[in-house]
Amino acid sequence: MKVNCFVEKNPIVETLIQHLARSPQTFQPHIAVADEMFLYQLDELDDRNFDQALVNYYSLGRTLFDSIQQIINWYFGSFERISSFLDFACGYGRFMRFLVQEMPTEKIWASDIYAEAVKFQTEYFGVHGIVSTRNPEDYQVEQKFDCVYAGSFFSHMPPRTFSLWMQKLYHLLNSQGLLIFSVLDETTLLPFTPMSADGILFSSKDSETQLLDRNDYGTTYVTETFIRELIDKISQNRAAIYRIKKGLGNYQDLYVVTPQPNQDFTRLNFKYHPEGYLDHCNVTPTGEIQLAGWAIDSNPNGCVEMVQILVNNEVIHQCQPSKERPDLVEYFQSSQAGHSGWSCSINSGTVTPPDIVLIKAINTAKLEWIIAVETVKNLMFRTRWREELATTRSQLKQRETQLEKTQSQLEFAELTLAQARDKLTKLETELGSCQFFLEQSTHEIQAIKSSKFWKIRIQWVQLRQALERFVKK
Template identity: 30%
Template sequence: MNQHSPYSRVGYCSICEATTKFAAQYDWYRDHLRCSQCGSIPRERALALVLTRHFPHWRTLAIHEPSPSIGGISPKLKRDCAGYVASQYFPGRLLGKQIAGYRNENLELQTFPDESFDLVVTLDVMEHVNQPAEVLREIARTLKPGGVYLFTVPTYKERATSERRALYRPDGSVEHYGEPEYHGDPVSDANSLVTFHYGYDLAELIHKWSGMDVEVVRFHDHGRGIIGDFTEVYLATKPFGMASQGEGETATLNADDGWPAEVHAMCVNASHPHGVLPDVHKEDLSFRFVYDHPGFPTKDEAIGYYFNDGARSAAKVRKIIDEWTGGVELLTILEFAAGYGAVTRHATAALAPHTLHSSDVHANDFLTNVLGVRSVPSTDVPEELSLPTEYDVVFALSFFSHMPRSTWGRWLQRLYAGLQPGGIFLFTTHGTTSMQYFPQATLDGTGYWFDQSVGHGGPDATRYGQTITSKEFVDTNIALLPGAEYLAYEPAGWWEHQDLYVIRKPSTAARVGNRVKPAGE
């Protein structure tokens, strides 16, 4: 960094709204090219310029600014806008209350009513949030139709895709995926951890996560003192047709409507401790099964179970993967038959920094556009399944517990074929312990039973029902897989009644035979 004064120029400051002098004592203009009157830096002036150009009457609008700065444009917004609300997040304190001059708000779970603001403004906040998709959806919810989220965030010119740098886990610990990086915090002596480095895909990610339309304004303007790195300003606009959930909904659940507001509120409460999205698709049969189950005294407890169980399953998958892969390499993982993301919403974080793809016949739009995971379209015919790559790990929870005999073994072979050499495959089945829930079940001579009349209500019951298989039946089918090596078998190892199997594909291309290696050999 050059310690002499590398730059000085007279120009117009969009925050002072007056002629001024811009000067930098160091050549990192982003933080050091200051206005001699207000002390602002380039990104603050860039946002102020876009604000006045696009919203000349901004002083009459309702504006929310999370994590405002001590200087720059924040004092001006507070001073000149009667509808201005500033918020900070004080963990462990009551949300929605005033603390130290700020409203206490968690950006991932805000207490503002729907359609509260014309504008939401942030300066270099999004690179510090833990779950940007949740933040953007909450911002979209609190914006009025046509409202805009106006913000700056460092965008790395050399990055085509964004990269997570750190993850806050539900227990408060942090998992780092690169050298830790910190920026200053306006309300704390402790600096703020950088969780993301955003690339040029950010505009597309914003649209995917929130449904908002995005415009990016870039600057190199000496006359206004807006030069240097990371001066982009983003405008994310909430479409007029993107209305928030209406009033007057009832608590009646049916397959044609979305969940009512009170159910969504319970999902928000249940999802929050896990740091995952609360959104549940109206056709999520796993959720509906739990929600309607008579074994739960209250709907709150049923919904809590849905989120807690998804978290437990994701954590258990991670534990098994670490056990049999060493937990070191970056892996590519396929979750097959993901449904509408009961496990996926937790697995995206639980399996990080590994790459997760999720596959389903019907739920791919929800998996990609809401949960933000790459989805792989599935099919009813095993041999027609097209995978984009060979995977290091494939896992299928409660899939083989619903397959008819005509496709059971074929699916086992197709998913096994989708593994890299040395890859592992873990799956669960309804084993003999599960028969307690199906008193009508009688295994045939091969150890198999199927009843299409007691499925989850899938679109074609002939392809989906309830299946029970003995270990002997499963072993017979595993023995047909080239070189399959048994790694683990745990009777009633999942949900206390489904059997767990873990097998491995040989690491060499040569066929090593069909012998099944018993667990523990």
């Protein structure tokens, strides 16, 4: 099967693997050319930069794995104590490449509706494969599993298959098994988008795939009440359910379900990854490379311990976020983002343009977030390009605002003109009516003047005037 040609002998990928993989020497980095999760990452970038898409792809894969590993360690102790793991709707292995470093491949099953994706995973990673089906009732699997993981699957299922797939996956569990799945909560809905009364809202307009029917695979939002009532119905009120808000990638909610009704979840002390971004990379007049950005941590009582700057895998600088960022407080709606800004300088004499710079944030839970992996040359170019793009967008936004204002003024002027025209038309109509009545009155007066009565009246007036003059004499 064809693989992404930008992975092989790519120093960016090689550097990234040193920090993401448990065993960099045995890590399997190849990505299938048809991997929609990579293609989605690529399409999300304004400049469609392949290196940045690779960084996002691997980093998110590790972030997802870290989240699931916390749950596994709490429930089973470790991945090594699991006898059978099903990665359902697995795609081409964004998560799997990290899983196979933690447990034997003979204990792992990969299942997806794309037969080519299953083939890629069985051949490349050496795991078992199960080709999934469009309809849940056609998915016939006899084996039971210790753990079933369905990441970013139910966030795409329409109501007609959502419940059926949940039932199917729940009944694939062993008596002491664990079902882990993610959903889009109603809080992620766009503003002013109402949730349906039954607690599940499906849209066929938005989809990450270009191959599946959007009526079968779109975007789905649910409420916690809907999920709990569904699990209660499927398990006949015997399952224990636990929700981790935004537990998957700091975005989708994670749900943990087990047939053990008395399961205690209090020891599941789930921790979130930090987040961060590189805003600027500039050369100062003194020749130093100045880096600046932000890093935040959303864990209660947690913080970002440090931002590390590595060049060619060696730490050359580290700092702690402390600068005020009121813009991030507003964006994240969190006071923890108040002092999330950081900055540092690198002596340009200690680096060369081809050197690889890796920037990462580490929180008090020892979870890491890769902020950037780039050559020194490209790092400066890309940040400058982003700044120029941001400036251009800001200017465009201002022009759009001005245009909207001008358009509003024009619409007001057109409305005023239309009102004036209506008034003028009304006046013209009234004037026409007046002219009509004037002409009608003129005709009536002329008719009266030409009548015998009017002539006798004139003669009477004249006679009366003559008599009055005679009397006065």
